[in-house]
Amino acid sequence: MHRILQRQLKRTLGLADEQACRDLLAAASTLASQADLDPAVACLLGNFGEFLKRVEASYEQSDRDLELRTRSLELSSAELSDTNAQLQEEMGERTLALQSLHQTLTELLRVQHAGKALPEGKLSNTSGDDLGTVAQMIGTLVRDGERVRRALDNQKFALDQHGIVSITDGDGNITYANQKFTDISGYTVDELVGQNHRLIKSGVHPSTFYREMWKTIRAGKVWHGELANRKKSGELYWVASTIVPWLDEQGRPYQYISIRTDITSQKTIELALDEARRRELEIGHQIQRSLLFGEIPEGIIGADIATYTEPSQGIDGDFYAVHRFGADCFDILVGDVMGKGVPAALIGAAIKTNYNQILAELLSDQKGVKELPSPAEIVNLLHRNLTRRLIELSSFATLALYRFDLQAGELTLVNAGHTPCLLLRGSSGDVETILGSNIPIGVVAEEHYVQKTIPIKPGDKLLAYSDGITETCNSEGEEFGLDRLTFLVKAANRENMPPATLLQSMRHQLHTFVGSNRLMDDQTALFVELCSGRSDGIACACRYPYPMSLPWRFEAISELRVAINKVAIGMPEIELGALTVAAVEVLTNAIRHAPQSLTDAAITCRLNCSETQMSVELIYPSATVFEPSELLEPDFSGEAEGGFGMFIIHQSADHVQYMAPLPGICAVRLVKQFSVPDYRVFAAT
Numbered sequence: 001m002h003r004i005l006q007r008q009l010k011r012t013l014g015l016a017d018e019q020a021c022r023d024l025l026a027a028a029s030t031l032a033s034q035a036d037l038d039p040a041v042a043c044l045l046g047n048f049g050e051f052l053k054r055v056e057a058s059y060e061q062s063d064r065d066l067e068l069r070t071r072s073l074e075l076s077s078a079e080l081s082d083t084n085a086q087l088q089e090e091m092g093e094r095t096l097a098l099q100s101l102h103q104t105l106t107e108l109l110r111v112q113h114a115g116k117a118l119p120e121g122k123l124s125n126t127s128g129d130d131l132g133t134v135a136q137m138i139g140t141l142v143r144d145g146e147r148v149r150r151a152l153d154n155q156k157f158a159l160d161q162h163g164i165v166s167i168t169d170g171d172g173n174i175t176y177a178n179q180k181f182t183d184i185s186g187y188t189v190d191e192l193v194g195q196n197h198r199l200i201k202s203g204v205h206p207s208t209f210y211r212e213m214w215k216t217i218r219a220g221k222v223w224h225g226e227l228a229n230r231k232k233s234g235e236l237y238w239v240a241s242t243i244v245p246w247l248d249e250q251g252r253p254y255q256y257i258s259i260r261t262d263i264t265s266q267k268t269i270e271l272a273l274d275e276a277r278r279r280e281l282e283i284g285h286q287i288q289r290s291l292l293f294g295e296i297p298e299g300i301i302g303a304d305i306a307t308y309t310e311p312s313q314g315i316d317g318d319f320y321a322v323h324r325f326g327a328d329c330f331d332i333l334v335g336d337v338m339g340k341g342v343p344a345a346l347i348g349a350a351i352k353t354n355y356n357q358i359l360a361e362l363l364s365d366q367k368g369v370k371e372l373p374s375p376a377e378i379v380n381l382l383h384r385n386l387t388r389r390l391i392e393l394s395s396f397a398t399l400a401l402y403r404f405d406l407q408a409g410e411l412t413l414v415n416a417g418h419t420p421c422l423l424l425r426g427s428s429g430d431v432e433t434i435l436g437s438n439i440p441i442g443v444v445a446e447e448h449y450v451q452k453t454i455p456i457k458p459g460d461k462l463l464a465y466s467d468g469i470t471e472t473c474n475s476e477g478e479e480f481g482l483d484r485l486t487f488l489v490k491a492a493n494r495e496n497m498p499p500a501t502l503l504q505s506m507r508h509q510l511h512t513f514v515g516s517n518r519l520m521d522d523q524t525a526l527f528v529e530l531c532s533g534r535s536d537g538i539a540c541a542c543r544y545p546y547p548m549s550l551p552w553r554f555e556a557i558s559e560l561r562v563a564i565n566k567v568a569i570g571m572p573e574i575e576l577g578a579l580t581v582a583a584v585e586v587l588t589n590a591i592r593h594a595p596q597s598l599t600d601a602a603i604t605c606r607l608n609c610s611e612t613q614m615s616v617e618l619i620y621p622s623a624t625v626f627e628p629s630e631l632l633e634p635d636f637s638g639e640a641e642g643g644f645g646m647f648i649i650h651q652s653a654d655h656v657q658y659m660a661p662l663p664g665i666c667a668v669r670l671v672k673q674f675s676v677p678d679y680r681v682f683a684a685t
Helices: 003-013 018-032 039-112 131-162 179-185 207-218 264-293 341-365 375-392 481-494 499-514 556-567 573-593 644-652 679-684
Strands: 164-169 174-177 223-230 236-247 253-262 303-310 318-326 329-337 397-405 410-416 421-424 431-434 452-455 461-465 523-530 546-551 602-609 613-621 655-659 665-673
Touching: 003 018, 003 039, 018 039, 164 179, 207 223, 207 236, 207 253, 236 264, 264 318, 303 318, 303 499, 318 341, 318 523, 329 341, 329 523, 341 375, 341 397, 375 397, 375 410, 397 461, 410 421, 421 481, 431 481, 461 481, 481 499, 499 523, 499 602, 499 613, 499 665, 546 556, 556 573, 556 602, 573 602, 573 613, 573 644, 573 665
Parallel strands: none
Antiparallel strands: 164 174, 164 253, 223 236, 236 253, 303 523, 318 329, 329 397, 397 410, 410 452, 421 431, 421 461, 461 523, 546 602, 602 613, 613 665, 655 665
């Protein structure tokens, strides 16, 4: 029985338990069966049990409904709790987001107004979770951003109207090109975008120019420079360019913007002026070579003389003169005028002209007299004629006059403030520094110049040079110095190199030492080697090599052939022809393939012929030494290239030697043995 129904029966009818209720219902059923009982009462008593069952069923249904409602309420309460917790979490995240947005907007406003006072209301003092404040700040940023965008658009418009603008990605591919770029290049935007700037490469600049440019901008630095580009039509145009790298968070460039200005008209004028100046300097240099330097006179026997000069401004104040008195006697005058350029060159020309006039006058006055005017007499006359004029011009000149008397074995010299000469003794290899005791010409009018005499003999070598050589400085301010020059002279002597080769090696070392620095002073040098000789001017091939200088041109081939035939006394025709073929091939390879590192460079040839063999040695300046790792066999099928020249050289000569005797100098020595020596020819010579 349902507990609530049982409790109510107990309370109203006094029924203690469910059994008492069953007893009562049984008694009621018995009474309902009596005949004298009122039918309504009998019906009540008879159906009272059924009534209680229905009441109990209602209670049970009510319990079930209540339980269902309770469970439903419990479920709804849990969902509400979860929803409430989620809402609280979302509200917390919203508050944090608003605070973060507030902070970000505050920083953006500070950055946007960096260095300026913020307008009233830009930064609110309200908390960061105030949505209205955030909305206000967003509106401010939007308005400021629009204002900045309009300003940037105006700046871009102005820049596009003035400059040639392009943007590239990190690999140099064009991603943007303005109208100016298309107008000047002749390419459309579609033709430019996606392409590299190599599309407009002119070919004017060396590859090192572009490597340095890329090295700069890839390091995140701005590059400035003048650049030649080529239009679609093939025409050149010049721009002044600025390339700015845009960097990512790690500081690495991810794209580049190039802003250029058309300077074609200006550059055309500059190039025309440079060309005019170059032609003027070239003409001046040619005049200078004829007036201030000239040629080494022929007919000097027993001395090999080489000269070298390099002006700092195209025309310089250095000068020299070589005057021949006889086959075994000659003077060398070297000088250096204070200053540079045309004024110094004019003074140098005047000194040299005065020297020639003094010589002519003294020699004409001494007709019939065997004794020559002394170097001291000549220099003192130069001093008397020029010093007062030089003082008036606020200028002076250092000079040295060397008299070589090979028959007497004497060197007589006067040094007027010039750099000391270096005298290498052939017998010992020692180098003496020959100093002077007088001051330059044009300083003191009362100066008297004295001479000194030094014994000399075959094998000795003398180097006279200007201070522009020893005082040449590298990028660190270090001078080339006398020690380096002395070392080079000794090295040339050990390798038995001719004077011209020494000077070319010296030029190479000076250029290497200076590097990219500009030459600050004129450089002049003369190198004299004393040797034995024959009265007919032909070298005695059995005793020493016959040297000659060949121009760096293919015309030198015929000169080489003539010289070989001249020296090859008694050499059979077959061997002579083979050696000539090998020598011509070496000369051709040098002219064609060796990089000419020095302007006006020459190729020195030494020929040596004995009773059993002849050698040809070709010496030339080159930064690299060629020595084949293996002899290539020529391919006569025509499917491969190369090998013929080397094959011809090694087949024609009995011995081939590749050498680097001095820095910047290469040498190839060819030797050919005689098959049938003609001793009668040597006996006759």
